[in-house]
Amino acid sequence: MSKRSTFIKSLAVPVISVLAGLLLGAMIMLAFGYDPVEGYNAMLIGAFGRSYNVGEVFRLATPLILTGLGFSVASRAGLFNIGLSGQALCGWIASIWLAMTFPDVPKILLVPMCIIAGAVAGAFWAGIAGFLRAQFGTSEVIVTIMMNYIILYISNYLVRSVLTKNADATTQISANASLRANFLYELSGHSRLNMGIFLALAMLVVVWVLMKRTTTGFEIRSVGINPFASEYAGMSAKKNIVLAMLISGALAGMAGVVEGLGTFQNLYILNSSLEIGFDGMAVSLLGGGNPIGILLSAVLFGILKIGGLKMPSVGIPKEIVEIVIAAIIFFIGISYAIRFLLDKIAVSKKAPKKGEV
Amino acid sequence: MVEVLSIIVSSALVYSAPLIFTALGGTFSERSGVVNVGLEGIMTVGAFSATVFNLFTASTFGSWTPWLSLLFGGLIGVVFSLIHAVATVNLRADHIVSGTVVNLMAPGLTIFLTKMIFDGHGQSDLIKERFGKFSFPFLKDIPIIGEIFFKDTSAPAYVAILVAVIAYFIIFKTKFGLRLRSVGENPQAADTLGINVYGMKYAGVLISGLLGGIGGAVVVQSISGQFSVSTIAGQGFISMAAMIFGKWNPIYVMGAAIFFGLSQSLAVIGNTIPLINQLEPVWLQVAPYVLTLLVLVLFIGRSQGPKANGQVYVKSK
DSSP: OHHHHHHHHHHHHHHHHHHHHHHHHHHHHHHTTOOHHHHHHHHHHHHHSSHHHHHHHHHHHHHHHHHHHHHHHHHHTTOOOTTHHHHHHHHHHHHHHHHHHOTTSOHHHHHHHHHHHHHHHHHHHHHHHHHHHHHHOOOHHHHHHHHHHHHHHHHHHIIIIIISSSOSBOOOOOTTTOOOOHHHHHHTTSOSOOTHHHHHHHHHHHHHHHHHHSHHHHHHHHHHHOHHHHHHTTOOHHHHHHHHHHHHHHHHHHHHHIIIIIIISSOBOOSSSOHHHHHHHHHHHHTTTSHHHHHHHHHHHHHHHHHHTTGGGGTOOTTHHHHHHHHHHHHHHTHHHHHHHHHHHHHHHSOOOOSOO | OHHHHHHHHHHHHHHHHHHHHHHHHHHHHHHTTOOOTTHHHHHHHHHHHHHHHHHHHHHHHGGGHHHHHHHHHHHHHHHHHHHHHIIIIISOOOHHHHHHHHHHHHHHHHHHHHHHHTTTOSSOOOOSSOOOOBOOTTGGGSTTHIIIIISSBOHHHHHHHHHHHHHHHHHHHSHHHHHHHHHHHOHHHHHHTTOOHHHHHHHHHHHHHHHHHHHHHHHIIIIISSOOTTSSSSHHHHHHHHHHHTTTOHHHHHHHHHHHHHHHHHHHHGGGSTTGGGSOHHHHHHHHHHHHHHHIIIIIOSOOSOTTTTOOOOOOO
16 A cells, blocks of 8 residues: 555656646746647647657657666766766767768678667766766766767867868768668658667666666665665775766767667767757656656657647747746656645645655 | 957957856855756846847947846846756755756747747847947056957956956855855854855855856857857856866856856967967867866865755755
8 A cells, every 4th residue: 555655656746747847838828829729739749640750759759768768877876967968979979980981881780880889989978977976076967067068079070070071961871870770661651760769678678677687786776875885785886886877878879879870860060969968867857767757758758849849830939848848857856845745735635644755 | 469469368358258257156056055057047048138138228228238238137047046046945956957957948948938029030130239349448558468458358358357356255255155155065054053044045046147147148248149049058067167167266266267268269269360270179169178177186076165065955943
């Protein structure tokens, strides 16, 4: 009974947050003279109207699953990896570079090579932050923010001066390196949905097994809960901090590979850090860091963002979606207050019960 | 030579002005123990509101418009930073999560409003009244030094430097500053001494809203000339870096901000300057971030910042 009620309560916060976010969006639409029903209806059509739209929803959710998982692994170790954007970009660069260097290697070899290269590149970029944190106690938040910008400028430099001659984008990768697959293309009404979705789903299982069923996962989690007790029990806090960042970065790197080899098929000049980084963080927070939650939140983000593209058809700027997403994360952030309110309501309904958190 | 130096100095000042304001804002917030990664979002909101104010009142206020827009941008920055204050101080939100919300919210909200105001366009019209070049009377006539530092230079940058000096006095020489710092170092102890911990934290965050908003307003009115989604692209985070680089001391923070401004401006105007034009601009672009990392590792190491920075303080009953 008590286990069930905590389960319901753990579900209540994200559900209430999503509803409150959507409600705020509706209020803003009303305030500016739009019809929120019409607006959200357009969003639903934009997300589910044709198989193309559904394909795009899952296409957008794919990298978010990976970055979301990446964020959750780091946060299990007590780390706040705000550098998912930069790590994903590292993976993107590595995979495109490799794909451009060996365009004629058979697909069966080239694609796994690119994915591994992307994961290693992402892990490397995150590993620097992990190492500095473990060795010098430097805040991983600040370090990863700085690293996001460093790689952003390096990436633009590589596109402009190394991978091309002063162009804004690299050439398209060869079909051998592409993650796109004909059956997905036909199935999803010619959307950009690609094999990356299977990679993401596989990683959901892998990360779950790793974190819940292996010693490595146990050590990472216990270091996150109490580094001193873990040290006392013979685990190395330093080693696990670095390890958690490496895994986190590898997952983010794979998200970048999916963008590079799946969605865009090239690398281009970017004006700001990749959105998939910050959205992945939001997905993980909303999903409570567990795999099913992350999957559902990533799909929800896909629905909001792809559906939002249809909102201008009824005159509503698509930016309303960003406001809704920010609001959802705000409500997740103040979950303490939401739980407090829920408890108040529960208490006033029945006799007070103590000792439940 | 003097001419080249004068170009370098004046453009460095143009680019450092917003960084100085915003980094000082961050310093106030973190001195009170509230980490503010939302500076970027606050700058965005300040930039947007200053643009709108400038466009709609330029005909009334004439050449005073940029300064009034600056204040307006700061004011809206204060209002926007309330989100961060309420979430972190009263509602016990994680500071990083709340700051990220501020950063996610700002571009969505401002572009939405931009589309409302400017007939569906994603960027504003060009503002008419900008911070032009400013020459100090008398000082500009000093040989060489006057030419380099005081002729055709950026007025907001000198205001920012003045604000840095004032901020130093406030933080280190006043009762308010002592209280602010004590709340950032040890809120429990401050609380037992009867200091209003929550009030101090609010003050810290709202001042960061004011200065961050002003910072954003400076970007629009002395660099970009209009507001779009890419007007504020990283300046908030560079400011944060400057705050750390300057070890949370307003004077050093200002120095760091000027240094980063120099590096940013050289990346833009570098191709006209001998020696610098041999350098790939990418090195100048990443320099502030790499240097901040080095400083963090080499000189600061563990917790040189306020001790209770980033922790939620729950007042015991």
